[in-house]
């Protein structure tokens with residue numbers, strides 16, 4: 001499946017919008033936290049407003065509650081996200097000397113950073129060969145049988161164990177484009193799919 005995906009799908013499209021656009025690991029983490037259950041355009045509004053006010057953990061902790069919530073409001077779930085941001089900043093200063101950890105294990109120790117954010121930071125900020133699993137990648141993995149799990153985090157774990165090393169640098173890009181173009185959430189285009197003979201999905205639309 002990875003060989004076919006590599007032949008048919010575009011690879012590294014790092015010009016795409018997302019937390020990878022941020023200029024440093026701290027802002028990448030905050031952007032990733034804000035992106036939870038938020039559309040890219042709304043996340044971008046929230047990150048622009050927040051980073052216009054503060055770009056370091058110290059500056060972010062110095063913001064008033066109202067100021068912080070107002071800035072991140074476009075990303076939704078703003079009260080919870082504001083609390084998570086404060087706890088993340090506090091922990092970063094108290095336990096990590098203000099430096100974002102560079103390993104997955106280190107990132108996962110941070111408040112508000114789950115497997116998806118950790119993998120996105122690993123791949124897009126630190127340039128590691130990691131297949132970050134978002135909703136598109138997770139759906140394709142489940143349907144095809146590439147990897148499975150009851151959460152995106154579990155799918156990511158399973159996929160990491162099964163994917164060949166050569167596919168890890170660009171696998172995220174192939175899978176996400178495949179999920180957006182062919183194995184779409186609604187009405188997957190199974191009749192035009194080059195993985196159809198390998199795919200284990202039981203409800204193919206043929």
Ligand code: SF4
Pocket residue numbers: 143144182183184188189190191193194195196199200201204205
């Ligand atoms: S056959 Fe259908 S369900 Fe399977 S990967 Fe292709 S589009 Fe997705």
